Amino acid sequence: MIQLKNINKIYDDGFQALKDITLTFEEGKINVLIGPSGCGKTTTMKLLNRLTEHTDGEILIDDKNIKEMNPIELRRQMGYVIQSIGLFPHMTIYDNVAAVPKLLKWDKQRINQKVDELLNMVDLDPKTYKKRYPSELSGGQQQRIGVIRALAAEPSTILMDEPFSALDPISREQLQDELVHLQKSINKTIIFVTHDMDEAIKIADQIILMKDGEVVQQGAPNDILLNPVNDFVKEFIGSDRLEQAQGLPPLRSFIDEVYPSVTVSDSVADTIEIMVQNQKDCLPVVDEKENYVGSITLYQALANQQKTVEEMVDHSIDSYEETIKTEQVLQDNRLVIPVTSNQRFIGMLDQEKLLQTLHENFENKRGGQ
Amino acid sequence: MNFLTELGQYMVDNSSTMMALGIEHILMVLYAIGLSLLVGIPLGIIAAKFEKLAPVILSLTNILQLIPSLAMLAILLIYLGLGFQTMVIGLFFYSLLPIVRNTYVGLKEVDPGVLEAGTGIGMTPIQLLAKVQFPLSIPFLMAGLRVASVIAVAVACIGPYIGAGGFGKEIISGISLQSEIKIYAGAIPAALLAIIADLILGKIENRTKKRMA
Numbered sequence: 229m230i231q232l233k234n235i236n237k238i239y240d241d242g243f244q245a246l247k248d249i250t251l252t253f254e255e256g257k258i259n260v261l262i263g264p265s266g267c268g269k270t271t272t273m274k275l276l277n278r279l280t281e282h283t284d285g286e287i288l289i290d291d292k293n294i295k296e297m298n299p300i301e302l303r304r305q306m307g308y309v310i311q312s313i314g315l316f317p318h319m320t321i322y323d324n325v326a327a328v329p330k331l332l333k334w335d336k337q338r339i340n341q342k343v344d345e346l347l348n349m350v351d352l353d354p355k356t357y358k359k360r361y362p363s364e365l366s367g368g369q370q371q372r373i374g375v376i377r378a379l380a381a382e383p384s385t386i387l388m389d390e391p392f393s394a395l396d397p398i399s400r401e402q403l404q405d406e407l408v409h410l411q412k413s414i415n416k417t418i419i420f421v422t423h424d425m426d427e428a429i430k431i432a433d434q435i436i437l438m439k440d441g442e443v444v445q446q447g448a449p450n451d452i453l454l455n456p457v458n459d460f461v462k463e464f465i466g467s468d469r470l471e472q473a474q475g476l477p478p479l480r481s482f483i484d485e486v487y488p489s490v491t492v493s494d495s496v497a498d499t500i501e502i503m504v505q506n507q508k509d510c511l512p513v514v515d516e517k518e519n520y521v522g523s524i525t526l527y528q529a530l531a532n533q534q535k536t537v538e539e540m541v542d543h544s545i546d547s548y549e550e551t552i553k554t555e556q557v558l559q560d561n562r563l564v565i566p567v568t569s570n571q572r573f574i575g576m577l578d579q580e581k582l583l584q585t586l587h588e589n590f591e592n593k594r595g596g597q
Numbered sequence: 598m599n600f601l602t603e604l605g606q607y608m609v610d611n612s613s614t615m616m617a618l619g620i621e622h623i624l625m626v627l628y629a630i631g632l633s634l635l636v637g638i639p640l641g642i643i644a645a646k647f648e649k650l651a652p653v654i655l656s657l658t659n660i661l662q663l664i665p666s667l668a669m670l671a672i673l674l675i676y677l678g679l680g681f682q683t684m685v686i687g688l689f690f691y692s693l694l695p696i697v698r699n700t701y702v703g704l705k706e707v708d709p710g711v712l713e714a715g716t717g718i719g720m721t722p723i724q725l726l727a728k729v730q731f732p733l734s735i736p737f738l739m740a741g742l743r744v745a746s747v748i749a750v751a752v753a754c755i756g757p758y759i760g761a762g763g764f765g766k767e768i769i770s771g772i773s774l775q776s777e778i779k780i781y782a783g784a785i786p787a788a789l790l791a792i793i794a795d796l797i798l799g800k801i802e803n804r805t806k807k808r809m810a
Contacts, residue, residue: 277717279713279716279717300719300720300721301719302719303716303717303718303719304718304719305719307718308714308717308718310710310713310714310717311710312708312709312710312711312713313710313714314708314710314711314712314713314714314715314717315711315714316711316714316715316728316729316733317708317711317733318729318732318733327718328718328719331718331719331720331724374714377718378718387717
C-alpha cells in the first residue's frame with residue numbers, strides 16, 4: 229500500500245507545486261492521477277520513485293518511509309513507463325526488456341524465460357521480435373515493449389506517466405484495452421498519469437482529480453461522474469460525459485399507472501372480459517394487499533375458462549422494483565414488465581414512452597456531434 | 598605520361614623506403630589518435646557531466662587547435678627535443694578538439710526520454726553513462742575521430758622539420774633537391790592516406806548511425 233501524508237513540494241524558486249496532499253493508492257488497482265497541465269499530477273507520481281523529492285510530509289510504501297530507502301533500489305522495485313517510451317535505441321528488444329533483471333543480476337536462463345513470457349503476454353512473437361531493434365517496431369509495439377520492460381522484474385507497483393498519449397488513436401485504444409486486461413492477470417498497483425478523461429474513465433479503478441497542486445476529488449469513476457463535487461470537476465468531465473453517465477430517467481417515469489390488474493380471487497371469465505375491454509393480452513395479478521404475484525395471459529385464460537385466476541397465475545413473469553435502473557431493464561429485453569414499489573403493483577412499463585425517450589436521446593447525441 | 602612512368606619507376610625502385618615512410622606516417626597518426634581518444638573521451642565526459650567545466654575544457658582544446666601547426670611543433674621542440682615522440686604529441690594536441698567536442702555533443706544529444714527511462718528503472722549514474730549515454734554518443738565520436746584522423750594525416754607531413762619521418766620526408770627533400778618526382782612521391786601517398794582514412798571511418802560512422810536510428 230502506498231500512502232502520501234501531508235505532502236508539500238516547494239521548488240527552489242518558491243513555487244509550491246503540491247499543497248498538503250494526503251492520498252492512498254489502492255493496492256492491486258489502477259489509480260489514475262488526472263488534471264489539467266501544471267496541476268502536479270506528474271510531480272506526485274515522480275515523488276514515488278524519488279525522481280523528485282518532496283519538501284515535507286512523508287510517503288510510506290508498505291509502512292516504510294521512502295526517504296529511508298536507497299533511491300536506486302526503490303526504482304528497481306517499481307516499473308516505470310513514460311510518454312516518450314524511452315526504449316534504448318542501441319539495444320535489442322531482448323536487452324531492453326531484460327534491462328532491470330540484468331541490473332538485478334538475475335541468471336541468464338531466468339531472464340530469457342521472463343522475456344519470452346512477457347513478449348507472449350503482449351502478443352509479440354519472441355522468435356520474431358527479440359533480436360530486433362526498437363526503430364524496427366511501430367509506435368504501438370514500442371510502447372508495448374515499454375510496458376513489459378516495466379513488468380520484467382516483477383515489481384508490485386508500476387508508475388505510468390501518460391504512456392499512451394503520444395500514440396495514434398487506434399493503438400491507444402488497443403493498449404488501454406490490453407492494460408485493463410493485463411491488470412486482471414498481473415494484479416499490480418498501477419499509478420497512471422493522464423490528462424484524458426475518456427482514458428481515465430475507461431481504465432481507472434480509482435480516479436484522483438487534481439488542480440493547482442491539490443486533490444479536488446477522489447473516487448471510483450462512476451462516483452465522480454455521478455457526484456462531481458464542484459464546477460471545476462463538472463467542467464473537467466464535460467457536459468457530454470455527465471449526461472451520458474446520468475443516463476435515462478428513473479423507471480417510474482415510464483409507468484402506465486392506469487393499467488388494469490386482477491386479484492387472485494377474480495374468476496377467469498371476468499379476467500377475459502377485462503382483457504377484451506382494455507385490449508390487453510396480459511394482466512398482472514395481485515393479492516388482497518395489492519402485492520404482485522404474477523401475470524395471466526389471454527391465451528392461458530381462454531384455454532382454461534373454468535379455473536380461477538389463482539390457479540392460472542404465471543409466476544415466472546417477474547416484476548421489477550421501481551428503484552432499479554432503467555438501463556438494467558432495457559438489458560433484460562422483455563416485453564411484459566410489471567413494476568412494483570415495495571412489492572405493491574404500481575403499473576406496467578409503457579414501452580412506447582420508453583422508446584420515445586430512447587429515440588430522443590439518440591437524436592440529441594447525433595445532433596450534438 | 599612520361600612523368601607518370603618516371604614516378605612509378607621511382608616508387609618501385611625505392612619501394613622499401615616508401616614502405617618504411619608510410620608505416621612511420623601511419624604509426625604517428627595512430628599513436629596520436631589513440632592518445633587523444635584516451636584523454637579526449639574522459640575530458641568530453643567531464644565537460645558533459647559538469648556543465649560549469651564545459652566552457653573551460655572546450656576553449657582550452659579550441660586554443661590548442663588554433664595555434665598554427667608549425668608554431669606548435671616548434672614550441673614542442675624546445676621542450677621535447679627532436680623526434681618521433683614530439684610529433685606524436687603535436688598531433689595529439691591537434692586531434693584533441695574534435696574528439697572532446699564530439700564526445701561532449703554526443704552525450705548532450707542523447708534523447709532525454711531515454712535518460713529518464715534509464716534513471717527511472719534504477720540505473721546508477723555510472724551505469725547510465727556506460728550502458729546508455731556513451732553507447733548512444735558513439736556516432737558523434739566516430740565523426741570526431743574521422744575529422745581528427747584526416748587532420749593528423751595532413752599535419753604529420755611537416756614531421757621532418759622536427760626530426761620525425763613519414764611521407765613529409767620525401768616532400769621536403771624534394772623541395773631542397775628541386776625534384777618534382779620526389780615531391781609527388783611524398784604528396785600522392787599522403788593524400789591517398791587521408792582519403793582512405795576518411796572513407797573507412799566514414800563507413801564505420803554510418804554503420805554506427807544506422808544502428809541507433
